[in-house]
Amino acid sequence: xxxxxxxxxxxxxxxxxxxxxxxxxxxxxxxxxxxxxxxxxxxxxxxxxxxxxxxxxxxxxxxxxxxxxxxxxxxxxxxxxxxxxxxxxxxxxxxxxxxxxxxxxxxxxxxxxxxxxxxxxxxxxxxxxxxxxxxxxxxxxxxxxxxxxxxxxxxxxxxxxxxxxxxxxxxxxxxxxxxxxxxxxxxxxxxxxxxxxxxxxxxxxxxxxxxxxxxxxxxxxxxxxxxxxx
Amino acid sequence: xxxxxxxxxxxxxxxxxxxxxxxxxxxxxxxxxxxxxxxxxxxxxxxxxxxxxxxxxxxxxxxxxxxxxxxxxxxxxxxxxxxxxxxxxxxxxxxxxxxxxxxxxxxxxxxxxxxxxxxxxxxxxxxxxxxxxxxxxxxxxxxxxxxxxxxxxxxxxxxxxxxxxxxxxxxxxxxxxxxxxxxxxxxxxxxxxxxxxxxxxxxxxxxxxxxxxxxxxxxxxxxxxxxxxx
DNA sequence: TCTGGGTGTAAAAAGATCGTAAAAATGGAG
DNA sequence: CTCCATTTTTACGATCTTTTTACACCCAGA
Numbered sequence: 186x187x188x189x190x191x192x193x194x195x196x197x198x199x200x201x202x203x204x205x206x207x208x209x210x211x212x213x214x215x216x217x218x219x220x221x222x223x224x225x226x227x228x229x230x231x232x233x234x235x236x237x238x239x240x241x242x243x244x245x246x247x248x249x250x251x252x253x254x255x256x257x258x259x260x261x262x263x264x265x266x267x268x269x270x271x272x273x274x275x276x277x278x279x280x281x282x283x284x285x286x287x288x289x290x291x292x293x294x295x296x297x298x299x300x301x302x303x304x305x306x307x308x309x310x311x312x313x314x315x316x317x318x319x320x321x322x323x324x325x326x327x328x329x330x331x332x333x334x335x336x337x338x339x340x341x342x343x344x345x346x347x348x349x350x351x352x353x354x355x356x357x358x359x360x361x362x363x364x365x366x367x368x369x370x371x372x373x374x375x376x377x378x379x380x381x382x383x384x385x386x387x388x389x390x391x392x393x394x395x396x397x398x399x400x401x402x403x404x405x406x407x408x409x410x411x412x413x414x415x
Numbered sequence: 416x417x418x419x420x421x422x423x424x425x426x427x428x429x430x431x432x433x434x435x436x437x438x439x440x441x442x443x444x445x446x447x448x449x450x451x452x453x454x455x456x457x458x459x460x461x462x463x464x465x466x467x468x469x470x471x472x473x474x475x476x477x478x479x480x481x482x483x484x485x486x487x488x489x490x491x492x493x494x495x496x497x498x499x500x501x502x503x504x505x506x507x508x509x510x511x512x513x514x515x516x517x518x519x520x521x522x523x524x525x526x527x528x529x530x531x532x533x534x535x536x537x538x539x540x541x542x543x544x545x546x547x548x549x550x551x552x553x554x555x556x557x558x559x560x561x562x563x564x565x566x567x568x569x570x571x572x573x574x575x576x577x578x579x580x581x582x583x584x585x586x587x588x589x590x591x592x593x594x595x596x597x598x599x600x601x602x603x604x605x606x607x608x609x610x611x612x613x614x615x616x617x618x619x620x621x622x623x624x625x626x627x628x629x630x631x632x633x634x635x636x637x638x639x640x641x642x643x644x645x
Numbered sequence: 646t647c648t649g650g651g652t653g654t655a656a657a658a659a660g661a662t663c664g665t666a667a668a669a670a671t672g673g674a675g
Numbered sequence: 676c677t678c679c680a681t682t683t684t685t686a687c688g689a690t691c692t693t694t695t696t697a698c699a700c701c702c703a704g705a
C-alpha cells in the first residue's frame with residue numbers, strides 16, 4: 186500500500202515500536218515528538234494518516250487535534266493511556282477518527298489503520314498510456330484513437346501493449362514474438378509479426394502506407410514512436 | 416440530525432437500552448433480532464448506520480457483515496462481548512467501521528456513532544447503479560429497464576452485478592466465473608458464461624441479436640458498456 | 646537489367662470461440 | 676412425492692481469429 190503515516194508521540198520506545206511494525210506492513214513513517222512538530226509535519230508532509238498520542242509534553246493532544254482538523258481531513262487515530270470515557274468522547278467529537286487505549290495490540294491497531302484508510306479510499310490511478318493521439322487503458326483493456334475506441338483482437342492488443350509499454354524503444358523481432366506468442370518456438374515468427382503489424386497499422390495509423398506511429402527498423406524490429414519525435 | 420440507525424442484537428434488554436439512548440439523542444431506530452432479519456432490514460430501510468452484535472443466534476455476525484458489505488457502504492459498528500484481538504482484526508478487515516467491546520459506555524458509543532456518521536456525511540454513496548436505461552439497486556436486488564422491473568434468476572443477477580460494478584471494464588471469463596460460481600474449478604466455465612450472457616441479453620437488450628449493452632470481447636471476456644460509448 | 650533478402654498487403658484455409666435452442670438434471674416448496 | 680424454477684448439459688451452426696499461402700514491392704549490388 187505504501188501510505189505515509191505520521192507518528193506523533195513523545196516516547197521514543199513507542200515511536201520505535203510503531204515505526205518497525207508499520208514499516209513491516211509496508212507503510213512509510215514520519216515521526217514527531219511534540220505536538221508543535223506534529224502539526225508542522227502534518228502540513229509539510231501531508232501524511233495519509235496520523236497516529237496521535239494525547240499525552241504530549243508541550244501541548245494538550247486535543248489542541249493539536251483541533252488545529253490539524255482546521256485545514257485537513259486526514260484520518261487521525263488517537264492513541265493514549267487515558268481510558269476515561271470523557272476523554273474519548275471529547276477526542277472523537279473533535280475530529281479523531283478512532284481512539285485506542287494503551288496498551289493496545291499491534292494487530293488491532295493495524296486493522297484500525299486499514300479501516301481508517303479505507304474511508305478515504307481513492308482507488309489508485311489506473312495505468313493509462315498515452316502515445317500521441319493513442320490512448321491505451323491497461324486496466325480496462327481499451328484502446329482509443331482520437332477518443333474513438335479501436336477494436337483489437339487479443340493478439341493485436343498484446344502486440345500493441347508490449348510496444349506501448351516500451352514506447353520509443355526498438356523491440357526486436359525476437360522480443361516481440363516471445364512476449365506475444367509466449368513460449369512458442371521461433372519459426373515463421375517474423376512473418377506473423379509482419380502480418381499483425383500490418384493489422385495494427387491499418388487500425389491505428391492515419392495513413393497505414395506511411396506509418397508514423399509504428400516505425401520499422403529494418404533488419405532489427407519495430408518501434409512505437411513517442412510524440413516528441415516526428 | 417435524525418439519522419436512521421439499525422440495531423441488530425438478539426438480547427432485548429440491550430436493544431431497549433440502545434433504543435432509548437439513541438432516541439434520546441434524536442436518532443430514529445429500527446431493530447432486528449436475527450442476522451437474517453438484519454440483512455433484510457438493511458436492504459429495505461437503508462439505515463444511515465448499523466449497530467451489529469456479532470453474537471447472533473441464527474448466523475455468524477461476520478457473515479452478516481460480509482453480506483451487507485456486498486452492496487452497501489453504510490457504516491457498521493460492531494458491538495460484542497468477545498474481546499479477542501483476532502476477532503477485532505477480522506471484523507475490521509471485513510468491513511466493520513468500528514469495534515466496541517461490551518460492556519461499553521453509552522457516551523463513548525454515541526461519540527463513535529457521530530464519528531462514523533461524519534465519515535459518510537460528505538460522500539452520499541447510493542448503492543444504485545445506473546447504466547444507460549438500466550437501473551440496478553444492489554440493496555433491494557432489483558433490476559429495472561426503462562423503469563420496468565426485470566426478473567432475473569440468482570445466477571443471472573450475480574453475473575449482471577459483477578459486470579455492473581465493473582462497468583466499462585473488460586471482465587475476463589475467469590474473473591466472471593470466479594465471482595459468480597464461487598470456488599468451483601474452471602472447466603466448462605466459459606460455456607456457462609455463454610449461456611447466461613445469452614439469458615441476460617434476452618432480458619435487458621433491446622435487440623439481443625445485436626447487443627449494445629453487454630458486448631463480447633472475443634477471446635477475452637465481456638464488457639458492460641457505459642452510456643457515453645456506443 | 647536481373648537477383649535476392651527483407652518487407653508489406655491481401656485473401657485463403659484452418660482453428661477456436663461464440664450464440665442459441667432445447668433437453669436433461671437438480672433442488673426446493675408445498 | 677410432485678411440481679416448478681433454475682441450473683447444467685448437449686448439440687450444432689455462425690462468427691471471429693489465427694495461421695498459412697501467395698504475390699507485389701523496394702532497394703542494393705552484380
